[in-house]
Amino acid sequence: MEHVAFDDAETYEPDDGWARAALAGSDRFSFEWFEKPAGHSSPMHDHENEQVCVCLEGELVVHTEEETVALEQYDSVHLDAWESHRVENRTDERAVGLDVFAPGRGFDFWTDREE
Template sequence: MLKLIKYSQAENYEPEKDWKRASLCNQEDISIEHFIKPPKHSSPRHKHPNAQVLYVLHGKLSVVDSNNNTEYVEEGDCIYIPGEESHIVTNELDEISSGLDIFVPGRSFDFWLKNKKGGNL
């Protein structure tokens, strides 16, 4: 069965000030989250069992892995992050960057809220 999710009606929240996330698909086998990262913002180092593909819609992000290797991902590029790979995602610009996070299997949309409270990053 088809399931349409309109961006204007998508579930959303801000894990931190101006770091916005919207759930575009939240299924057991796949989830897709649209994000807006404020200038120079970094996510805390974290990992999850889900494989992740991060696609940059606008801007430039860096992704640092568990060995402190850094890859730069620009508009139109994507990066694959294996499940359980510790990583940090940073907006390298003085303006917002945006993109899509695709998780397989799907992950709970409240990942950041749960982990911020529980400190399980």
């Protein structure tokens, strides 16, 4: 069993106020808690991992090249591997979510990425 206390989790802040925390997982799947500040959007990107994004608090808008969907509390969306997407918080309040990736990944996706 692997226990990760939230306060001890590895964290990363790709942009000011956009916080991420690595929760328990493995190379087969990983979980990342995230907080997205008001008005923030991640850049359009894709990756080898399938992704499920769950909105835990506030509202998140997920954009792909094909469609846009608004997630309210406890709503989720599945993204295929290599599906270009971005996640946006259009509100004036923070939003909180949980990303699940398969296969698992680390923060090096953001730290080693070329713009």
